[in-house]
Amino acid sequence: MxxxxxxxxxxxxxxxxxxxxxxxxxxxxxxxxxxxxxxxxxxxxxxxxxxxxxxxxxxxxxxxxxxxxxxxxxxxxxxxxxxxxxxxxxxxxxxxxxxxxxxxxxxxxxxxxxxxxxxxxxxxxxxxxxxxxxxxxxxxxxxxxxxxxxxxxxxxxxxxxxxxxxxxxxxxxxxxxxxxxxxxxxxxIDFAPFARTEGAREEIRAELGIPPNGLVIGTVGRLTAIKGQADLVTAFAQVRERVEGAYLLLIGEGEEHAALQGLARELGVDDRVLFAGWREDVHRVLRGMDIFALPSYNEGMGKALVEGMHARLPAVATSVGGVPELVESGRNGLLVEPGRPDRLADALLELAEDEEKRKTWGAAAGDRAATFxxxxxxxxxxxxxxxxxxxxxxxxxxxx
Missing domain, CATH: 3.40.50.2000 (Glycogen Phosphorylase B;)
Known part of the structure; x- marks a missing residue:
């Protein structure tokens, strides 16, 4: 035409x-x-x-x-x-x-x-x-x-x-x-705010009461069943048994907040699971993490995942929606089946116990996210x- x-x-x-x-x-x-x-x-x-x-x-x-x-x-x-x-x-x-x-x-x-x-x-x-x-x-x-x-x-x-x-x-x-x-x-994704957050790692950890040498697994999203945070808390309890300095940081709010707090207490990790609510400075908070987790049962593409990867965090994510187009297992993170806290824990432990892998995969994650x-x-x-x-x-x- x-x-x-x-x-x-x-x-x-x-x-x-x-x-x-x-x-x-x-x-x-x-x-x-x-x-x-x-x-x-x-x-x-x-x-x-x-x-x-x-x-x-x-x-x-x-x-x-x-x-x-x-x-x-x-x-x-x-x-x-x-x-x-x-x-x-x-x-x-x-x-x-x-x-x-x-x-x-x-x-x-x-x-x-x-x-x-x-x-x-x-x-x-x-x-x-x-x-x-x-x-x-x-x-x-x-x-x-x-x-x-x-x-x-x-x-x-x-x-x-x-x-x-x-x-x-x-x-x-x-x-x-x-x-x-x-x-x-x-x-x-608007990546401009990331440029203003370099060097924020120690600062944000001090704000949240996390020691400088702690291992922080983080996620961002509405606290709702479809986002799978209950699986993440369950998996974190297994990680905590082997990684003494591990913390779980949940950014977001939603109807599952109280239930997730109760689950953390039941599993004996409530002192290490931090609920930070919604933050206007998510890009800054990401700098305080070591691993980004996305345990969702459904995602379109996973905006929070892209932002986490852009912050050069290796990803552990469920293989749903468009997530496999972002996360390449063994290169910039690990993919797991949704609804399997045991598999999620194994993947988190693989990264939690290997600092060099976190660094290498995190760099690759940043390169992949930059295209979005x-x-x-x-x-x-x-x-x-x-x-x-x-x-x-x-x-x-x-x-x-």
Missing amino acids: GRVPMSREKIRVLHVITRLDRGGSAENTLLTVARMDAERFASSLAVGPTLEGSGSTEEQARATGVEFIDLAHLVRAIRPLDDLRAIGELWRLMRREKFQIVHTHTSKGGLLGRIAARLAGVPIVVHTPHGHVFYGYYGRALTRLFIWLERWAAGFTDRIVALTRREVEEYKTLGVAPREKCAVIHSG SVESMIEKIEELYEELLEEKGIALPESA
């Missing part, structure tokens, strides 16, 4: 997500909206209310200057009446503002947003799942329903943005979408938008 005519009007893009809690999907969505070329794209973000205690990034997000559109009924939980109202809110918004592109994010926001876009006649619909929910931990019946809904919604989606090649293959295998409907765009920049992500998303605009015959902005 020949290049379509140019226009002086910016392309209007609406992003849709249920909430801005702390986590890779919300932070990645916000980066996408905030960093798009403002000379060519006028981007807005429709978002639902954020739950208390989920570690919201909303205040920080609103300080970026992004145009926010608050939707009272766009919630993550399944609530049929609220869901219908949310579709109505989105439909009215899309009809009124005449967006050329609607880009939805995560499962719930993706389903409701795409239905509304279909009803409103939006020319281009893009969806980023940020990792799917098809692994079966919601039960067989619900998983089948989720797959059917995603397959149905994919029928009126122009492109699905997968974070990894593995994700694309899973969509094809499950019959959700063919390869040609998918584009692989890795999540982009926010600049690369934005460039690929803009290229995808331009490709779809050309396919639909919609004029591109003159500066494109």
Whole structure:
């Protein structure tokens, strides 16, 4: 197809997500909206209310200057009446503002947003799942329903943005979408804050009460069952039996906080398991760790994992989602089966008891993570938008 005519009007893009809690999907969505070329794209973000205690990034997000559109009924939980109202809110918004592109994010926001876009006649619909929910931990019946809904919604989606090649293959295998409907765009990480944290290791350890010679295993993420921190605490108890100076540092908050504290007490390691809550200086705290652990049962790509690796930490992670595209066992970390605290403990011990391996693999981890920049992500998303605009015959902005 020949290049379509140019226009002086910016392309209007609406992003849709249920909430801005702390986590890779919300932070990645916000980066996408905030960093798009403002000379060519006028981007807005429709978002639902954020739950208390989920570690919201909303205040920080609103300080970026992004145009926010608050939707009272766009919630993550399944609530049929609220869901219908949310579709109505989105439909009215899309009809009124005449967006050329609607880009939805995560499962719930993706389903409701795409239905509304279909009803409103939006020319281009893009969806980023940020990792799917098809692994079966919601039960067989619900998983089948989720797959059917995603397959149905994919029928009126122009492109699905997968974070990894593995994700694309899973969509094809499950019959959700063919390869040609998918584009692989890795999540982009803003690495600028890391440059300001060199030399913070001793400082952050002193703040947290960790001795300079302690061995710190750390993780970052919502304290929720799907993130597998209970397996990590269980594995750490085995590590602690052999490594006298071992500590476990959990960065994050969530509904599993009390249960994890109870588990640590039950296993007799509560004096070595540190709950640091959400931190605005995660990049700095990472400098105080020796090993980064990701025990999740599901991940899209694992933003926290990329950040940990960028801090030159060797990784011990579960082989889920796109994690195997980041962690190469025996080179920059170790992969283990999810739900196996014993295997997790073995992998952690392999690194905990070998300082030279931690140093060598940590350097390789830093090199791998450096390829996941926010600049690369934005460039690929803009290229995808331009490709779809050309396919639909919609004029591109003159500066494109």
